[in-house]
Amino acid sequence: MNSTSPQPTPGGQTQDWPPVAVPGQPGHFRPAVGQNDVLTDGSDRDTVPLTGQATSEAVSDQVAEDAPVSPPTPGAELLSELRSAIARFVILPSAHALDAVTLWVAATHLQPAWQHAPRLAVIGPAKRCGKSRLLDVITETVHDPLITVNATPAAIFRSITDKPPTLLVDEADTLFGTIKVAEKNEDLRGLLNAGHQRNRPTLRVSGPDHKPMKFPTFAMAALAGIGDLPDTIMDRSVVIRMRRRAPGEQVAAFRSKRDTPGLHHLRNGLRAWLVPLTDTAADLEPPMPVEDRAAATWEPLVAVADLAGGEWPARARVACRAMTAHESGQDEDGGLKSRILADIRRVFAAGGNPDALSTEHLLTALKADSEAPWAEHGTNGLTARGLQLLLKDYGISSANIRFDRDTQRKGFTRNSFLDPWNRYCPEPVEQPAAIGT
Secondary structure (H helix, E strand, O other): OOOOOEEEOOOOOEEEOOOOOOOOOOOOOOOOOOOOOEEOOOOEHHHOOOOOOOOHHHHHOOOOOOOOOOOOOHHHHHHHHHHHHHHHHOOOOOHHHHHHHHHHHHHHHHHHHOOEOOEEEEEEOOOOOOHHHHHHHHHOOOOOEEEOOOOOHHHHHHHOOOOOOEEEEOOOHHHHOOHHHHHHOHHHHHHHHHOOEOOOOEEEEEOOOOEEEEEOOOOOEEEEEEOOOOHHHHOOEEEEEOOOOOOOOOOEOOOHHHHHHHHHHHHHHHHHHHHHHHHHHHHOOOOOOOOHHHHHHHHHHHHHHHHHOOOHHHHHHHHHHHHHHHHOOOOHHHHHHHHHHHHHHHHHHHOOOOOEEEHHHHHHHHHHOOOOOHHHOOOOOOOHHHHHHHHHOOOOOOEEEEOOOOOEEEEEEOHHHHHHHHHHOOOOOOOOOOOOO
8 A cells, every 4th residue: 555645534535644744834733832831943832833733623524433422521631631742742743643642641541451452663764753752751641651671571571460561662673673683582572462462471480490480461562663663563553653853843842850740640630530440441342443453452542532532532533544554555565465466356357357367468467557566566577476476375376277279378267366355355345325315
């Protein structure tokens, strides 16, 4: 999927994803800058440019049809205050990302209620994209933060209890950035993978008798670093792709002595609101706009939004749908494997859905599509070997097929694609017309 292609919203409209703020362009949301705050460029609060965060009016245009509608609670106001506090210090890549971070922070205060502990992957292409600053703000607002810089896996194992802390890992690229370094930190990656789901303890030999002991791994975790994290972690994460601030994009400077008390006040408010709702949250099964692991990862965030009421249930589902769709195309190999199935289906359909197509015809048609990546796939475009590799995991391979009386060529039968098409890229089902239209 092209990361800048228009994405459908629940209301059927399209929007560019991720939205790009125009430097200096007035938007709709003003960060809650204090009366006496000075921004990083020396300007005062009256000259803060508005940086394109969504208003409630904009969100109401994107309301998910399956989002429960309920009156706002005091919790909804708390979430809005937290959202403003985060936006004050950090420019997130989109309003969806800002909503997601807000809900993830709140969800850390209800960890005993969740079946899954979503990771928050805060990544960027280079230094100075705001990753560490966002982690600073998160540290002061999540439940029981445990900073894991230079901490050994053994120490982390022993820090996780039935009331888990929130793990925070900065400079995660130094742990997983190369194959050699990642191998040294395989225990930590195993902990982060296992800890995504409840009741996945790790076994370690411990004590003078060297007896095997079970250590819990379940805990929410935020990881910040340059570049993508290992696939197994990314697949369990709400992914925030940070960008370096453009000219005209301004934030308030973060000063621990001045700003931490206000963030702690928000943290205490979240705790007072959410902890009494632990049993209620544990029983929630919110309707989700996505499925499988994405649904498991986002469910705590959506559940918090449903507890808050007001516009937050809609906000959460819109963010979930858009951000999950965006990430589905970020894994280059997996994205190409999904893309090739859909593109081959179009080639078959364009030819009247014949029983088989030759490999040569299929490759020519795929590379002729200027909107597809196949003409630039590899050194000379997609080859027969490359096509075989992309289709291998689906159990599809070419065979000798007789197309004419005396002509036998390598090709693919349409029947071999029917099951993968149905499983991995089903065609949208047409909705019946409403009565009276």
